[in-house]
Amino acid sequence: MYDVFQIEKLIDLWLTEDIGYCDLTAQLMIAEDAVGTFHMNAREPMHVAGIAVAARVFTKYDHRLNVTCHVKEGDKVSKGTKLLTVTGPARSILTAERPALNIAQRLCGIATETARYNAEIVGTKARLIDTRKTTPGLRMLEKHAVVCGGGLNHRLGLDNGVMLKDNHIVVAGSISQAVANARKLLPVLTKIEVECDRVSQVKEALKAGADVIMLDNMALEDIKTSVAIVAGKAQIEASGGINIQTIKGIAQTGVDFISTSKITQAAPPVDIGLDD
Numbered sequence: 001m002y003d004v005f006q007i008e009k010l011i012d013l014w015l016t017e018d019i020g021y022c023d024l025t026a027q028l029m030i031a032e033d034a035v036g037t038f039h040m041n042a043r044e045p046m047h048v049a050g051i052a053v054a055a056r057v058f059t060k061y062d063h064r065l066n067v068t069c070h071v072k073e074g075d076k077v078s079k080g081t082k083l084l085t086v087t088g089p090a091r092s093i094l095t096a097e098r099p100a101l102n103i104a105q106r107l108c109g110i111a112t113e114t115a116r117y118n119a120e121i122v123g124t125k126a127r128l129i130d131t132r133k134t135t136p137g138l139r140m141l142e143k144h145a146v147v148c149g150g151g152l153n154h155r156l157g158l159d160n161g162v163m164l165k166d167n168h169i170v171v172a173g174s175i176s177q178a179v180a181n182a183r184k185l186l187p188v189l190t191k192i193e194v195e196c197d198r199v200s201q202v203k204e205a206l207k208a209g210a211d212v213i214m215l216d217n218m219a220l221e222d223i224k225t226s227v228a229i230v231a232g233k234a235q236i237e238a239s240g241g242i243n244i245q246t247i248k249g250i251a252q253t254g255v256d257f258i259s260t261s262k263i264t265q266a267a268p269p270v271d272i273g274l275d276d
Contacts, residue, residue: 002144007053010137011060014099023095036090036276038097040083040104043271047115048075049148050107050141051083057100062092074148076115083272097274105269106138107145113267114149117247117260126251126258129154129237133261142264154259162186163193163214175201179208193237202226206234214259216240220249227254 040054048071055067065088071077083104086093118128128151134142143153155161164178172178175194182192193212194205199222205213206229213230215223217240230236237257238250250258 002053002140006140007056008060010141011053011057011099013137014057014103015061015096018099019095023091026091026095030091030094032089032091034090035088036093037085037087038093038274038276039085040101041273041275042077042079042081042083042108043273044079045112046077046108046270046272047111047149048077048083048108049073049111049145050104053107053141054100054104055084055086057103058086058093058096061096062089064088065092065096073144074111074150086274093274101272101274103141105272106135107141107148108272109269110142110145110264110267111149112270114146114151114263117244117263118150120244120248121251121258124248124251124254126238126255127152128247128263129257129259130264131239131259131261132157134264146263149263151263152257161191161193163195164210165195166197169194175204175210176208179205179210183209196226198222199225199229202229206230210234212237214239215255220253223250223253223255 051069051071055069058065058067065086067084067086069084070082121128130143130146130151130153132155143156146153162182164182169175169178172181179192179194186192191211193214194210195214195216196202196205197216197218202213212235214237215226223238227236235256237259238255239259242250242258242260243262247258
């Protein structure tokens, strides 16, 4: 889900960025009273995300436009599927076309890449989660797209949980002290996650009472050793350098979560067109 109030602000920015003072081509070439019907079509197989947002781009620009969405968020569709239909003043449709396509292509691309990674870990207990490595200003929507592709969200922002990384631990003096410091004022339902890059740190984090232990850039054998040490006493997240070739082997070690920025930062946009 996403905040509809923030979406309204984002769409204003997208339209302002793309149009400027006016769509000069549309104003010169299309009669003011011309009416058209156009369809947003999938030009390749994909998982759907952001189509409702793309629809709102059209109606935000011109309330006279009528948009019908033919698919739901999270749907898996084939090449040629009609995603939405927009009818109304032709000038307005073509003026708002590019921002609507841009966000749909980007979000469907993330959902599709997430589903591709998810397919690699079917049959294991591991769940795929995202990171905070997102496009500035688009985090809310990109994380929505991850969910549409079958993934889970990690922290939405820094206020969503405590993650003790190497620099926090250095300042505190040790993992044990860092966890103790955080626990003193921690909201009662908030978890503490500790980043570990060595098996010895995993042992210390477990003893200190960490709720989640992140195995950062660990070799496969060290991940297996860490899973055995933790033995279900805390949840385990594997992270760092994970890609489509390595995720299955990591999932088979018995970790609870696997996080990767590849599903957001490296997801290619899908091909979507607006056709009459």
